[in-house]
Amino acid sequence: MHGKLLMAAAAALLGAGAAAAQADVDFYPGAAEALDLPFSEAVRVGDLVFLAGQIGTSPDTGALVDGGIRPETRQMIENIGRILRANDLDFGDVVKCTVMLDDIGEWAAFNAVYREYFTRPYPARSAFGADGLALGARVEMECIAAR
Known part of the structure; x- marks a missing residue:
């Protein structure tokens, strides 16, 4: 009996995996494509949109904005808002x-x-210290949004 239940559970999981593999997926390369970067700015899977990590680069120059953590954070979040x-x-x-x-x-x-x-209700969030962010950035953030 236990073996039959285990087999049924495994079959259900395999079926769920196949369904996920067939999910409606769209890739949005955005500015990453123009810069020949090997990632998409966003990928939609069903009702979720996964945003690539963003740093505080100017959309005009591609360089990090000057001034430290606050201006970099502001520009980074503006970049996220654009996406x-x-x-x-x-x-x-x-x-x-x-x-x-x-x-x-x-x-x-x-x-x-x-x-x-x-603003409230805030998104769930994780944070950690990292050494060696792209372009010497002080902060990077990636987000998941739901439609």
């Missing part, structure tokens, strides 16, 4: 953020800017 809008979403649709800080001691400064864009 959200391009996918008919806004900050209220974001359900999860993952934050990487070059210096975890800048957590409070990051949070001050983050609160200018995200």
Whole structure:
């Protein structure tokens, strides 16, 4: 009896995996394509939109903005907002953020800017210190939004 239940559970899981593999998926390369970067800015799977990590680069120059954690955070979140809008979403649709800080001691400064864009109910969020972010960035954030 136990073996039959195990086989039924395995078959159900395999069926769920096949259904997920057939899910409606769209890739949105955005600016990454123009820069010949090997990733998409966003990928939609069903009702979820996964945004690639963003840093505080100017859309005009591609260089990090000057001034430290606050200006970088503001530009990074503006970049995220641009991608959200391009996918008919806004900050209220974001359900999860993952934050990487070059210096975890800048957590409070990051949070001050983050609160200018995200309001209650806040998305779920994880954060950790990271060494060696792209282009020497002080912060990077990736998000998941739901339609």
